[in-house]
């Protein structure tokens with residue numbers, strides 16, 4: 001299972017934000033919504049082999065929202081629908097165990113340090129000055145950790161260093177987190193279908209073939 005973890009440093013832990021002004025009222029949950037889109041949404045479907053974890057730190061104790069591609073329903077490409085799903089999850093009582101919100105979406109209390117998915121797998125910390133991902137043997141079931149517009153703190157970096165995370169770059173320019181996710185998904189897709197001329201591009205038939 002391919003996993004993405006995105007840290008929302010200011011992302012609100014309550015459902016009290018407006019779907020009419022997501023960036024201005026939610027501590028930039030719009031960034032997390034775009035990351036979800038990039039992690040899961042295909043032209044005609046959802047990536048079922050992806051998991052995403054959002055760390056929300058904007059108020060009180062941190063919460064984590066888990067989106068499980070295998071079971072995810074009601075996810076549309078637009079930010080508003082995604083934000084509405086997160087709002088629903090944030091309205092639930094967050095405890096130390098996962099609580100189901102809607103199909104494929106779970107919430108619990110906890111921060112980056114509490115994520116058990118790091119155990120046993122390969123962790124990659126996406127950072128501009130890391131090693132070029134194209135030259136690396138990326139694990140198919142790796143966990144990729146990204147920051148939001150603020151990035152990761154020194155304390156976060158210490159946690160990742162303790163996990164032995166490899167620091168990986170997707171290119172020479174600083175990109176939006178959601179664009180980095182697209183690039184990682186694309187790179188892993190290509191590696192999974194190496195014999196295809198386009199390195200994994202799906203073809204659509206038009207009836208003439």
Ligand SMILES: C[S@@+](CC[C@H](N)C(=O)[O-])C[C@H]1O[C@@H](n2cnc3c(N)ncnc32)[C@H](O)[C@@H]1O
Nearest residue numbers: 126127128146147151169170171173174175177
């Ligand atoms: C908009 S950037 C954060 C910029 C923030 N001002 C900083 O200094 O960290 C959002 C996140 O995308 C990831 N990122 C952006 N560009 C990247 C690159 N070229 N390679 C790897 N990760 C990148 C990092 O995880 C970063 O925390």
